[in-house]
Amino acid sequence: MDKILKEIPQEVRNRAQKIKAILFDVDGVLTDGSIIYTNSGDEIKAFNVKDGQIISHLKRLDFVVGAITGRESALVERRCQELKLDYCFQGAKDKFQIVQDIAAERGLKLDEVAYIGDDIIDLRVIKNVGLGAAPADALSYVKDEAHFITKKSGGNGVLRELGDMILAQQGKLKQIIEDHT
Amino acid sequence: MDKILKEIPQEVRNRAQKIKAILFDVDGVLTDGSIIYTNSGDEIKAFNVKDGQIISHLKRLDFVVGAITGRESALVERRCQELKLDYCFQGAKDKFQIVQDIAAERGLKLDEVAYIGDDIIDLRVIKNVGLGAAPADALSYVKDEAHFITKKSGGNGVLRELGDMILAQQGKLKQIIEDHT
């Protein structure tokens, strides 16, 4: 997994070194941004199994993990519960306030928080946390503010990519892999 | 967001400068063109969250926004209502007539209207409005008539790309981003 870090600039690695909480947007990050409706009134959302797998490793290592989304649906709540997230904020109007509240509650400084989002509503958080990230297919003016841009697009495992990078930098990924080999 | 305009030809920027209404096709534009059925008789459609976000900004800035589609389904109506579109025409036979009617009702000239579509039925509108656009994956003979071809394919945020370009050209995107940073 050293290859993971090889292409990461030292300044981003320094930021990753301090992270104790990973927070994330849902649509366009955990998903590819598709808003899927059925004619009978149901809604559908596609998450990624690789994002889910990293959450379980992060939780075992005592990272704080949480989703913050401006939209609302029962299936996001279901995915949050399945992943046993520490936080699952839906209908968020001011994401930066929520991030500050979580940090305060956990006794974390903002530079111990990583956040990944893809749209205008995420800008303030991305700019002000320790490690602000955006998926490859985020809007250009969002990526301009991010410290780290994932190679993958939303829904294709961007949280996994961010989490793997942080765990690799903190020397924790090697152990996970060795335990399974 | 100046990068957004850098690659846009001046002639397209001149067209974008005048736009006061943005109208659009649904299948192949707001979606990737998938017609999705279930065995039990339901229908599914996947929209894009980034297209939805730009609509709210466009409405706050008093742009007229509307969907015009040749097909019909309850879920398009639902998406139209969620986005609070000014117009939501389904089962359209003559799209150019509808565009002319909307322009007349709003007191707009055709060169103040932008439209994005991807198939033969959209050709007359694309050719006759102020800014006729087509997604990257539209048919070649449709793209031949368009003033502006988005980099993205249908369903991946082509309305966002068109809207961002128009707002950037009119000097309105900068303000939106600054309000959120």
Add this chain to the structure above:
Amino acid sequence: MDKILKEIPQEVRNRAQKIKAILFDVDGVLTDGSIIYTNSGDEIKAFNVKDGQIISHLKRLDFVVGAITGRESALVERRCQELKLDYCFQGAKDKFQIVQDIAAERGLKLDEVAYIGDDIIDLRVIKNVGLGAAPADALSYVKDEAHFITKKSGGNGVLRELGDMILAQQGKLKQIIEDHT
């Protein structure tokens, strides 16, 4: 639409010139090959709006159009009816026999029939009709037998690409486009 023909070899154009019937596989051709199930026992399939549009033009020009699939589901029947296909064979064991029967019923020679398929079960038809085609993402040993390989992958409008090419070669596409411009 002359660009459509520019890259087509003359031998393929000669084959396209004679076509009066266009028959096609469903999974991997009209769709991307996804077999989609729900936990509650339903099935889902995603077709492409651009394929549907070309069918209506082909029917108005008196082409015979039909689907032949080895699988079975109510939603394929629904799509066949929506597109008003002349034939909709499901659960097909011997596709070449079905193609021969259709040709006989319509008084067509095999070299007046085009067919597009993507797997082993389609090989005999592809090899023996006038214009045998395969999508870009068909198996290599299927593409080896095809006269024409579409640029697009299954589900992304391969029937449209095949139909547009045939109509362009027969001088009929120009008229359709002019009627809509």
Add this chain to the structure above:
Amino acid sequence: MDKILKEIPQEVRNRAQKIKAILFDVDGVLTDGSIIYTNSGDEIKAFNVKDGQIISHLKRLDFVVGAITGRESALVERRCQELKLDYCFQGAKDKFQIVQDIAAERGLKLDEVAYIGDDIIDLRVIKNVGLGAAPADALSYVKDEAHFITKKSGGNGVLRELGDMILAQQGKLKQIIEDHT
């Protein structure tokens, strides 16, 4: 189908020559890794028709075929039954133990078993069977342990690619194709 083998290293071909059982992960292998929920509590999974087709050929040639997944859902059971798989293990905690049990039950040595998986939980199996494979979009540290990396990504026919390669190497693919041409 000789082209299939042309790019395969001799060492991988030697491994493929011995294979009598093909076992595989589900999410990220048979599917693209999407975990799809509906708001009403249903779950959806998209398999690939090309993977299904190769299973029927493998079974007719007396290969042992089976799925081993860490997750659980009724629709995986449905797909297993449709494909008439010999094994369908869900909720697996220790995949390598399951693979060893299957081998013992069938009187197979581990080097007669092929396995394809894409995540940490698959590492031990990939490393210890005769032919350990991973999809193109598997995690880099998983691909590092695989003998064979498919060109395709999960859900796009990686089992087909693996199966075709094994059948080609064992001289059995040619016969299947000739029977259908």
